Amino acid sequence: MQKKLGNLVRDQWVEGTGDGNILTSAVSGAVLAAINSDGLDFGGMLQHARDVGGSNLRKLTFHERGEMLKALAQYLMEHKKELYALSTETGATRADSWVDIDGGISTLFVFSSKARREMPNDHVYLDGPPERISKNGTFTAQHIFTPKLGAAVHINAYNFPCWGMLEKLAPALVAGVPAIVKPASSTAYLTELMVRRIHASGILPDGALQLICGGVGDLFEHLTCQDTIAFTGSKNTAEFLQQHHKVVSESVAFTAETDSLNSSVLGPDAVPGTPEFDLFVQEVTREMTSKAGQKCTAIRRIIAPASITDELHAALAISLGKIRIGNPGSKDVDMGALASLGQRDEVRDRVSELAKQAEIVYGGERDFAVLEADAEKGAFFMPTLLHCQKPLSSNLVHSVEAFGPVSTVLPYDSLDAAIELSRLGEGSLAGSIVTNDDQVARELVLGTAAFHGRMVLINRHCAAESTGHGSPLPHLVHGGPGRAGGGEEMGGVRGVLHYMQRTAIQGSPQTLSHIGHRWIHGAEQKDPGVHPFRKTFEQLQIGDTLLTDSREVTLDDIQHFAEFTGDNFYAHTNEEAAAKNPFFDGRVAHGYLIVSFAAGLFVEPEFGPVLANYGVDDLRFAQPVNFGDTLRVRLTCKQKTLRAGSGYGEVRWDTEVTNQDDEIVAAYDVLTMVATDEQWQSVN
Numbered sequence: 223m224q225k226k227l228g229n230l231v232r233d234q235w236v237e238g239t240g241d242g243n244i245l246t247s248a249v250s251g252a253v254l255a256a257i258n259s260d261g262l263d264f265g266g267m268l269q270h271a272r273d274v275g276g277s278n279l280r281k282l283t284f285h286e287r288g289e290m291l292k293a294l295a296q297y298l299m300e301h302k303k304e305l306y307a308l309s310t311e312t313g314a315t316r317a318d319s320w321v322d323i324d325g326g327i328s329t330l331f332v333f334s335s336k337a338r339r340e341m342p343n344d345h346v347y348l349d350g351p352p353e354r355i356s357k358n359g360t361f362t363a364q365h366i367f368t369p370k371l372g373a374a375v376h377i378n379a380y381n382f383p384c385w386g387m388l389e390k391l392a393p394a395l396v397a398g399v400p401a402i403v404k405p406a407s408s409t410a411y412l413t414e415l416m417v418r419r420i421h422a423s424g425i426l427p428d429g430a431l432q433l434i435c436g437g438v439g440d441l442f443e444h445l446t447c448q449d450t451i452a453f454t455g456s457k458n459t460a461e462f463l464q465q466h467h468k469v470v471s472e473s474v475a476f477t478a479e480t481d482s483l484n485s486s487v488l489g490p491d492a493v494p495g496t497p498e499f500d501l502f503v504q505e506v507t508r509e510m511t512s513k514a515g516q517k518c519t520a521i522r523r524i525i526a527p528a529s530i531t532d533e534l535h536a537a538l539a540i541s542l543g544k545i546r547i548g549n550p551g552s553k554d555v556d557m558g559a560l561a562s563l564g565q566r567d568e569v570r571d572r573v574s575e576l577a578k579q580a581e582i583v584y585g586g587e588r589d590f591a592v593l594e595a596d597a598e599k600g601a602f603f604m605p606t607l608l609h610c611q612k613p614l615s616s617n618l619v620h621s622v623e624a625f626g627p628v629s630t631v632l633p634y635d636s637l638d639a640a641i642e643l644s645r646l647g648e649g650s651l652a653g654s655i656v657t658n659d660d661q662v663a664r665e666l667v668l669g670t671a672a673f674h675g676r677m678v679l680i681n682r683h684c685a686a687e688s689t690g691h692g693s694p695l696p697h698l699v700h701g702g703p704g705r706a707g708g709g710e711e712m713g714g715v716r717g718v719l720h721y722m723q724r725t726a727i728q729g730s731p732q733t734l735s736h737i738g739h740r741w742i743h744g745a746e747q748k749d750p751g752v753h754p755f756r757k758t759f760e761q762l763q764i765g766d767t768l769l770t771d772s773r774e775v776t777l778d779d780i781q782h783f784a785e786f787t788g789d790n791f792y793a794h795t796n797e798e799a800a801a802k803n804p805f806f807d808g809r810v811a812h813g814y815l816i817v818s819f820a821a822g823l824f825v826e827p828e829f830g831p832v833l834a835n836y837g838v839d840d841l842r843f844a845q846p847v848n849f850g851d852t853l854r855v856r857l858t859c860k861q862k863t864l865r866a867g868s869g870y871g872e873v874r875w876d877t878e879v880t881n882q883d884d885e886i887v888a889a890y891d892v893l894t895m896v897a898t899d900e901q902w903q904s905v906n
């Protein structure tokens with residue numbers, strides 16, 4: 223009997239009740255499995271995600287969720303061999319699989335790191351500083367993010383069965399939102415294997431991840447305003463799903479990553495013989511052939527100066543001619559097959575459509591060698607380059623996406639025309655510019671950035687380390703306007719926030735400090751009883767405040783500091799010159815002298831739990847300090863972030879330096895590392 227892919231429903235593997243569609247190898251045409259989701263309780267899956275997955279995830283802090291992702295990434299690294307083996311059946315070469323499998327796992331690592339470094343070890347994320355909205359500061363405001371109390375429904379495309387899942391899953395899990403993943407049918411067998419391994423690892427809590435292999439049944443009927451949909455695929459499907467009556471009536475957040483006619487512009491300076499011309503040829507070749515061109519970010523439109531298009535065709539023909547096509551499992555092969563025979567037929571149709579307005583200058587239906595595979599049974603397609611003579615007046619080259627190793631050269635006569643051509647794509651995920659002229663780069667970026675989600679600027683100086691035109695990175699936003707779907711994913715913490723609700727909260731500074739675990743001006747400032755530097759991380763309380771003794775700044779101090787540091791700037795050393803400065807009446811103290819004196823006033827010199835000062839944030843000098851002025855410091859424990867397992871936590875101190883009239887002369891946050899109880903006891 224045919225193997226059927228499993229569905230992970232309420233933490234159990236179940237098969238659909240129907241016979242299902244047959245999935246075949248993209249390389250040999252051999253039957254791999256059947257896929258079916260008939261009979262699943264889709265409403266129950268959503269409920270399970272909300273009730274079990276969501277509540278389990280929300281018990282964890284952002285840091286704990288980050289640790290969980292790290293453990294998962296490490297576990298998957300240990301199991302990637304079998305994933306690579308199966309990935310070959312999708313038509314992927316080892317290099318393609320590396321992008322999908324290792325690229326996906328590294329996305330988990332990056333989100334893990336971002337969660338632990340850029341988010342608090344807490345359950346609420348503060349969006350920016352408080353907003354002052356009352357005269358006396360007794361009523362204030364703060365924007366916060368909390369996890370949505372629903373499920374993230376992830377509908378993915380067939381081209382990246384692993385990365386496509388993980389790049390959506392990582393930010394959702396960091397946000398504390400469980401996911402229901404629906405991979406595209408044709409390559410779902412690889413996603414299913416990865417989910418089986420994730421499930422077997424036991425690293426994710428119950429309900430955090432469910433899988434549907436097959437149709438989504440009546441899932442959409444059960445959506446609520448707390449659910450989120452992230453879709454990758456064709457524009458038609460996105461539009462259809464976006465109009466579902468539940469999506470509309472419940473205002474379900476819907477992110478779409480769809481078709482994209484991405485362009486790359488060769489600058490007018492990058493003529494044959496320059497490093498940039500060669501880099502361009504290399505980049506276009508890579509984008510056309512990696513993953514057999516089945517990348518949403520691939521270069522579909524090559525915008526090049528009209529004067530050099532003949533040389534460009536010739537160089538690309540040589541470069542594409544070196545690409546060996548065939549069994550992706552072979553070391554001698556550079557480009558594998560498309561994901562299915564149906565996909566190959568579709569690409570053929572699209573090339574025919576493009577050929578109505580462009581001429582095929584390389585590839586097309588010409589016979590080509592297929593290494594170590596049956597050319598008839600596998601979905602192989604030759605890299606195909608077209609040239610459109612009048613791109614400004616041709617519509618098809620800007621609207622027909624051949625989702626394979628296909629690209630069209632569009633000649634331009636002026637930078638304005640290049641900008642216009644790029645914009646005619648009506649919104650794309652990624653654009654690139656290859657030029658060594660920074661002014662050309664600026665004009666092209668300003669002229670086209672509004673049409674792109676991401677832009678890559680390549681020249682001889684950065685090429686060696688460039689990640690390339692078509693590589694979405696977890697740190698950067700992935701998505702684009704218009705035809706690209708209007709969505710945005712990843713982008714570090716930005717991607718996490720898509721699964722959370724932003725709420726403006728207004729109230730007393732004390733209440734808001736308590737909710738956000740960050741001290742706000744106007745909130746309680748308590749006498750800690752002992753010097754706060756004598757307290758361990760656990761003993762310190764937000765709001766603990768030290769008011770120091772005062773110290774006079776003398777002219778000798780300023781003179782000495784100038785000589786000692788070598789900072790002889792006239793405002794500190796020359797009375798007459800300083801008096802001409804519009805900000806000062808005469809010689810003033812160095813800002814860093816104020817900060818140094820402040821440290822001298824607030825530190826506790828004896829050995830104690832404060833381990834180190836690792837920096838200051840937001841330092842501002844509010845008023846000049848003249849000799850004869852008297853300084854005093856108010857130091858308030860503002861925020862605590864435990865670094866679990868390290869023996870310390872980070873403590874941020876709100877620091878205000880005032881003068882004899884209680885006016886603030888300097889304000890900043892001092893950042894320290896403070897030992898935990900356990901660590902402190904172990905050294906005492």
Ligand code: NAP
Binds near residue numbers: 381459
């Ligand atoms: P598609 O037909 O739109 O399918 C995409 C996903 O939607 C698949 O999982 C598919 O499942 C699912 N789907 C289709 N109809 C559905 C429905 N009525 N209800 C729920 N789910 C439904 O796209 P495709 O042809 O497979 O993918 C190629 C396209 O994706 C290309 O145009 C490419 O540009 C785009 N793409 C975009 C990105 C990006 O990041 N922007 C990335 C990759 C691909 P089944 O497979 O089971 O039908």
